[in-house]
Amino acid sequence: MNQRPTLKSFFWLVYPLAVLVFIVVSGNVLSGESSLGWEGLVSKKLKIETDSQRSERLTQKIKYLKGVKVSAAEEDMKVLTMAVPISKPVLQTVASMKWAAALSGATVENYRSVSIGEIKEASAAAVELEGNLVRQEITLSISSIDQLGQFLENLEKLLPLSKVVGVNYTNGAATVTVIPNWSPLVRAAAGIDKPISDFGAKLSVVKGKLQQYSLSPGL
Amino acid sequence: MINLLPEEQETLQKWDRIKKLVTRLTTGVLVAYVLIAVGIMGWAVFLGNREGSVSEELKSEEKRLVELASVEALMRQLENRVEVVGQSLAAEKVVDRLRLVNQPEVSINSWVFTAGGAQNLAVTGTGPSVLETYVGKLRQSYPNLEIGLVTRQPSGGWIINLVLK
Numbered sequence: 001m002n003q004r005p006t007l008k009s010f011f012w013l014v015y016p017l018a019v020l021v022f023i024v025v026s027g028n029v030l031s032g033e034s035s036l037g038w039e040g041l042v043s044k045k046l047k048i049e050t051d052s053q054r055s056e057r058l059t060q061k062i063k064y065l066k067g068v069k070v071s072a073a074e075e076d077m078k079v080l081t082m083a084v085p086i087s088k089p090v091l092q093t094v095a096s097m098k099w100a101a102a103l104s105g106a107t108v109e110n111y112r113s114v115s116i117g118e119i120k121e122a123s124a125a126a127v128e129l130e131g132n133l134v135r136q137e138i139t140l141s142i143s144s145i146d147q148l149g150q151f152l153e154n155l156e157k158l159l160p161l162s163k164v165v166g167v168n169y170t171n172g173a174a175t176v177t178v179i180p181n182w183s184p185l186v187r188a189a190a191g192i193d194k195p196i197s198d199f200g201a202k203l204s205v206v207k208g209k210l211q212q213y214s215l216s217p218g219l
Numbered sequence: 220m221i222n223l224l225p226e227e228q229e230t231l232q233k234w235d236r237i238k239k240l241v242t243r244l245t246t247g248v249l250v251a252y253v254l255i256a257v258g259i260m261g262w263a264v265f266l267g268n269r270e271g272s273v274s275e276e277l278k279s280e281e282k283r284l285v286e287l288a289s290v291e292a293l294m295r296q297l298e299n300r301v302e303v304v305g306q307s308l309a310a311e312k313v314v315d316r317l318r319l320v321n322q323p324e325v326s327i328n329s330w331v332f333t334a335g336g337a338q339n340l341a342v343t344g345t346g347p348s349v350l351e352t353y354v355g356k357l358r359q360s361y362p363n364l365e366i367g368l369v370t371r372q373p374s375g376g377w378i379i380n381l382v383l384k
Contacts, residue, residue, distance in 0.1 A: 012241075019248065065284075
């Protein structure tokens with residue numbers, strides 16, 4: 001006798017179909033961008049890695065800053081500011097030039113300070129070139145070129161540091177033009193993520209070199 | 220052998236085998252899927268905890284850095300000043316330029332030095348050979364040296380004008 005298939009005979013299909021639906025629905029969630037989804041987890045993992053690296057950098061920075069001896073750093077700053085002041089050292093440079101002349105036995109005949117205004121009137125290009133600088137000119141009465149050499153050597157070993165930008169020597173007289181070095185204080189904001197480089201070695205070299213220089217007694 | 224089972228019975232057995240195979244396969248897939256899903260959820264829990272701890276750590280470090288801001292500002296100023304002073308110290312000394320031109324065999328009549336420009340020089344020597352030796356020495360430091368007017372003085376000395384580039 002030929003039996004026709006009843007609805008009950010297909011009940012076994014409910015199990016595989018239910019599993020299929022479960023996998024499709026939950027798989028959609030697990031592969032998406034939700035907090036439980038694969039993409040979401042991968043991006044979370046990357047964020048954790050980035051944060052960990054940042055945390056490591058910040059730890060290093062904290063360690064460095066905690067190791068800083070503030071009083072010693074302030075003292076270093078004071079020494080370096082004597083070498084390159086934070087404002088135009090006009091009077092200090094005059095004192096240095098006079099002292100260098102006195103040491104070399106030269107006589108100061110004339111002294112002139114050329115301010116930015118004067119340069120501006122003369123040439124707009126000069127202002128661009130010189131920036132916020134002041135030229136100082138000294139005219140000396142000297143006995144020989146060796147005396148001029150002595151003057152320059154003395155001047156270039158005095159603090160604050162200055163740059164000799166011109167010398168005009170003819171028998172018995174010399175005009176020396178100097179630009180005093182100065183640099184305003186940097187108001188750098190303390191950026192949490194801004195790294196601090198270890199400049200200890202550079203500082204030691206600079207301090208070592210500065211030992212060969214002296215402040216002019218006129219200061 | 221003679222198949223004594225009726226055809227209908229045979230079909231039922233076939234369907235029964237298919238049913239068992241499908242059920243086993245479904246169970247296998249389900250078990251594998253559940254294991255993978257549990258693994259992913261475990262990883263999610265782990266990442267969640269790690270994210271929390273890293274975030275806490277960062278907050279505490281940021282707070283400590285804010286407390287150390289004045290020290291940081293001082294160090295940045297110091298770093299900048301070291302750079303500025305280092306550059307100033309490295310600048311060329313003009314006295315060294317003068318030492319190059321001021322040689323014992325000649326006397327310098329005039330010397331004009333301009334930073335970044337050429338130097339104009341007039342020197343007196345006892346004779347052309349002395350001046351030639353002198354110019355030869357200068358050429359080592361100034362290969363593009365230009366020789367200008369050479370004159371003989373009534374007193375016997377020779378004057379040479381030079382441009383050092």
